[in-house]
Amino acid sequence: MSRVLVIPDVHLKPWIFDMADRIDESSYDDIVILGDLVDDWGKGNDLDAYRQTLDRAAEFGKKHDRSLWCYGNHDVSYLWDAMESGYSVQARITAIEGITMLENVIGERYRFVHRIDDVLFSHAGLTENFVFYSCGYHVKEIDDILAKINRMGQRELWRDSSPIWARPQADFYRMFRDDIFYQVVGHTPVEEPLDVGGVLTLDLFSTYSNGEAHGNQKLYIVDTATRKYEEALFLLKSK
Numbered sequence: 001m002s003r004v005l006v007i008p009d010v011h012l013k014p015w016i017f018d019m020a021d022r023i024d025e026s027s028y029d030d031i032v033i034l035g036d037l038v039d040d041w042g043k044g045n046d047l048d049a050y051r052q053t054l055d056r057a058a059e060f061g062k063k064h065d066r067s068l069w070c071y072g073n074h075d076v077s078y079l080w081d082a083m084e085s086g087y088s089v090q091a092r093i094t095a096i097e098g099i100t101m102l103e104n105v106i107g108e109r110y111r112f113v114h115r116i117d118d119v120l121f122s123h124a125g126l127t128e129n130f131v132f133y134s135c136g137y138h139v140k141e142i143d144d145i146l147a148k149i150n151r152m153g154q155r156e157l158w159r160d161s162s163p164i165w166a167r168p169q170a171d172f173y174r175m176f177r178d179d180i181f182y183q184v185v186g187h188t189p190v191e192e193p194l195d196v197g198g199v200l201t202l203d204l205f206s207t208y209s210n211g212e213a214h215g216n217q218k219l220y221i222v223d224t225a226t227r228k229y230e231e232a233l234f235l236l237k238s239k
Contacts, residue, residue, distance in 0.1 A: 001225035002029045002116050005232055008186035008202045009036040009072065009123075012049045014056035016205055019219060021060070022234045028221050031064050032114060033057075034186035034202070035072025035123035035164070037102075038095050041209045044088035054098025061105045069110045072123040072187065073164040075099055080154040111150040112163050115142065117224040118180055122163040124187040125199055128174040130161040142177075168199050175199060182227045189214045193229060200229060 005028040010016050020031070037057055043049050061067060077084050078095040088095070103110055113122040120126055126149075134156050135145050149163065157164055166173055169188045175181070178198045185199060189206035191214065200222065204215030219232040 001223070004028060004030045004032055004116060004119075004121075004184075004222045004224060006121075006184060006202050006220055006222055007031065007033045008204055009034060009189075009206060010053060010057070011036055011040040011074075011206060012038060012043050012046075012053050013040075013205055014053045016219075017056050017060040019234075021063075023219065023232045024235045027233060030116060031067040032116075032121045032184070033067060033069045034121065034184075035070040036074045036186065037072070037099070038078070038091070039074045039086035039088065041207060041211065044086075045090050047091055047094045050088075050091045050094045050098060054095070054102060058098075058102050058105045061102060061109075067106075067109065068114045068116075068121065069102075069106050070114065070121060070123050071110065071112050071164060076154070076157070076164065080158070082154060082158060111146075112152065112157065113146050113149055115146060118182065119222065119224040119227070120176075120181050120183045122183070122185060124162070124164050124166040125168050125173070125183050125185045126163050126176045126181075127161045127166050127168070128176045128178075130159070130163070130166070131176045133161070142181075145176075168197065169194060169201055182224075184222055191215055193220060195229070202229075 007020055077087050135148050167188050183199045185201055186203040189203045190201050194201040205217050206214040220229045221232050222229045
């Protein structure tokens, strides 16, 4: 059993890490970051925003040396030179340097899918179709499946049903072994936490194209035993 502080899509908002550092550390056991550190509306030329966000991420990763990190589609788009919506040609080198630096800091804690107890954490969600198509029916043990997925690259993962692209909130996807595993994801902006079909979506810091907040901009703690979530509480400032 673990209580997990979840940091969803950051998208060039380094202050989210500042928020996380104000959470009472006694209220959680682990931290998982769901990916998409880079890119945001109208920020393609703001190289300082990319640099500051990735520097802050590395600082956070060093401080919380057991935190677990998930790659998002926006992050790997730079590593794989795979242009998509939001990709900034101007920020390409800055993003690659910053994400590579973060990889060096995080090491093996940077993956596509993490498992804590029977809860799976990824950027977008692990679908049954993706596992069977990419891993094969013969791979049955969850640890073997995750090990294989976490070694994958662009050829396997740059598809709609993958853990960096799936949108079970809008499309019909049977989630992998949903009779056993609960999943926590970001990727798809929501106004409030969305808990549907065994998938908890927490992308709550995204913005509309005009810069207005899309979600409630709150952090949550997920209990892997009860599969319940609660708003993370800040430490009271001393007078």
